Amino acid sequence: MKKIAAIAWKDVRSTVRNVPALVMMLVAPLALAALLGFAFGGGASFEIAATRVAVANGDTGSPGSPTAAGCMVAGLLESPDLSDVLRVRRVADAAAARKAVDDGDVAVAVVIPADFSRVVFGDDPDATSEVELYENPTSEIGGSIVEGVVGQVLADLNGARAAAAGAVALRSDRAGDPPAARVAAAAAETFSRGGGTASALRITQRAPRVGKTENEVSVTGAVLAGMMVFFMFFGAANVARTILTEDRDGTLPRLFTTPTRHGTIIAGKFVSVFLTVLLQAVVLLIAGRLIFGIHWGRIDAVALLTLAAAGVAGGLALLIISFTRNAAQAGAVGSGIYLVLALLGGNFTGSAQTSGVFAVVQRLTPNGWLIRGWDATLRGGGAGDIRWQLLVTLGFAAAFFVLAVLRMRRRFA
């Protein structure tokens, strides 16, 4: 363990003394974030791409009622006021709606049950009906918007049911129409007895989601998160390349002549890469807070995302190193890979609100999952809200590490 620490400390110290590397790791992402934030207005003017929604309205209506409550829900989702944030299309049934989500065509499906109007307009005070929200687990923002809209409609309908129930109860107690104030009081009492806003009509959710208290995300914050992830990959590559430069300069073979096991030497290198990138991320997070006033989000989510990012950046860097012959080749190949991953993962777009093919492709990259994780965290999500992003990122990291170790053990045997 002491030898691993000695190797890691030696490499971290070398990186810290390497001014060009520090500029690349720390100054470049901050400068780019500042420039892009300035170019796009900075502040909290973050623009959200419209979320695609599929609505399956199975509501068959209620006898004696001219209006189907399901149409009210669907209509509100399709209202022009929400057109800039929601892009709604109708589908035939619940299965089609869910399939649209599974295929990545839409982010959220709203399934209105057949008995919806019967419960809303019916006499049975104990009847319940559930509107299902089936959503892509990575589409936190879209899910929250849809939930807010549907929840508001259901709350209104629950309120109306409560008011009607109160009025009926008053009329049966006394002759003549009761005054409005008494009806309102009775309605409120009925409503509260029913358990709050979702007494008869409820929402069921089929996927994890971000908390309801979302923060607005500044352009600078979103861009710096993307730049930080992007440059963490380069930072990791810089340190990992020391394996190849040490091989060239003879210090790695010399290490192998000491009574230090090969596994210990490689582990020391792994730790140095991880620690350097972690240090880079911490500096960028603090700088982002102090210079740009970015509220990164809850500490648990920020810490876990940072660790996961350091892990996957280190793993990928080592994997690339294990397959390249020299530092120059590693630099060229690595830069290409990082750039492609950044383009596909959304590092430069600064937003996780993607859909369609791009959303699918984004999910094939560790960058994409990290960007989505940062997007959710910047909006106030906690560790639980980004568990999928963390798990998938750590999965990428583990896979990269295992492949790198296997390759290096063979190469330096």
Next chain:
Amino acid sequence: MSIVEVRDLRKQYDPPKGVLAVDGVSFAIAEGEIFSLLGPNGAGKSTTISMLSCLLKPTGGDAVIGGHSIIRDPQAVKEIIGVVPQDVALYPDMSARENLLFWGRMYGLSGDGLKTRVDEVLELIALVDRQKDRIEKYSGGMKRRVNIGVALLHKPRVLYLDEPTVGIDPQSRRSILDGILALRDQGMTILYTTHYMAEAQELSDRIGIVDHGKMIALGTHEELVRIVGEQARVAARVDRDLDGMVARWRETPGVEQADLEGNEAILLTEDADEVLPRLFEAAAAAGSRITEINVSEPNLEMVFLHLTGRALRE
């Protein structure tokens, strides 16, 4: 008692058709001995050192260092050897002290013991005053000294030095050679590779001459030069009548053989110091002037030439 025993060591890169870099080399080194592997570049010296350092796996044979096989117990071998690679293998952005501390940890030293040993080594390599300067600011000779110092940190029983004086100034070379002799006097066993005949001759208790991966001769300096005989070879040129001079020199006392080879006379003698004045006297008597004269005492260069037909530096 041998501390190093090399038995039929072989290394072929990319077998079965690859280059056979080391071809059945065998030798033994006694404790406290300086043993040199002498040979031209590409002879297989460094490959042999790499195998004995457990860096390369042999494709045949074995070597036992301090009772441990390099194949079966490389970790134990690494505990008792110190390796000075041919090229300086240090971290240039770290100071000499930082380098020594780091490498000391790699040899398992720690705490006050490590700091004390680093101080001792800095004294030994005479870099106490410059210990905090980064290696990249050092001269070639200073780097070489640190390069050697690293290998001494854990007080190895056997020290391998792979051409440690290549590319440095005469003063630094002298300093390194003196240091090696001092280490031998302290009881350290040294395996030294070089293509400098003079170094091998000065340092070594025994010398192994290698060429094309094979050990072509092995023994003390005296034993090796005996291979080419004990006569000195004198090559001389005169300004006129070379044929006549060769005939006169043939009759000169002490000259055992005199022949004409091209435009110079080649003489063989048991004692060049005694014969040389007589050669000049004979030339003066004949009215000739010696314009060039070279005396070759029997040496390792001649041994190599005799055994391979090529000069050592080719």
